[in-house]
Amino acid sequence: MEDLIATIEALIFASDEPVSIEEISKALAIRVRDVKEALDELYTAYLDKRHGIYLKEYNGRYIFVTKPEYVSVIKEMHQKRITRLTPAALETLAIIAYKQPITRAEIEEIRGVKAEKTLLTLSKYGLIEEMGRKETIGNPIVYGTTEKFLEHFDLTDLSHLPEVLPEDLQIVDDVGEGSYGLAGGEEEELDLFGEDSEELNED
Missing domain, CATH: 1.10.10.10 (Winged helix-like DNA-binding domain superfamily/Winged helix DNA-binding domain)
Structure with a gap:
């Protein structure tokens, strides 16, 4: 089991994009159930405070990401590569x-x-x-x-x-169909993703 966990760890780490359970299962010719069990153990292992990264799931796909408490350090290091x-x-x-x-x-x-x-x-x-x-x-x-x-x-x-609040979006009826219009007019900024949402790595 330890060898399987290490192998899956290597596969995910080497991938530029999140990897699905099915992709891992196919690549290693093993059962989906075995992949899930290994991922559970891998996830638990990376919760240890000695690690600066952890295993994150996105729509059933997995990738290693930086723990939130270390994001500011990474941003500082790569500040020149940040755009808005x-x-x-x-x-x-x-x-x-x-x-x-x-x-x-x-x-x-x-x-x-x-x-x-x-x-x-x-x-x-x-x-x-x-x-x-x-x-x-x-x-x-x-x-x-x-x-x-x-x-x-x-x-x-x-x-x-x-959740979208009523003051953020308002219903606008157009030819009998409901669509969403921004409340407050063109000058308002619709900030639905938090204070740091404007920062984005160019790559």
Whole structure:
């Protein structure tokens, strides 16, 4: 069992992206149940205070991440590589997170401004992706958030998004369909992800 745990540890550590239980099971030709048991032990082992990282799950996929208490040290070391998302980009990202899958036109209707450049920026940083096309006239592209989005905001899955308060979003009726509009007008910043949400590693 110890060899299996060490092997799975190495697989996850060497991966640039979160790894699923099924991928590990297939790679090692072992049962899913055995992978789950090994992951449980690996998770428990890394909770020890002697470790600066721990095993984190994102949508059923696993990756090693820095423990929260050491994040500030990492940010300080890599300060030159930090960039910031504008309030407009954060606002657009929040809309996509809560309303996905959503088209560019729907985003622009909510925000009241063009969203093409903002969508390109969010795509560049890997926070959103094309999820397909909407079955309507013109078959427009629909957007959604990515695994990297979950990782950056430390969310296990989308069900862990902060609850949207009434003062943050208001219902707007348009041709009989409810859509969300930002309360307070264009000047308001929709901060749904906390004070540190603007900081983002460029890579």
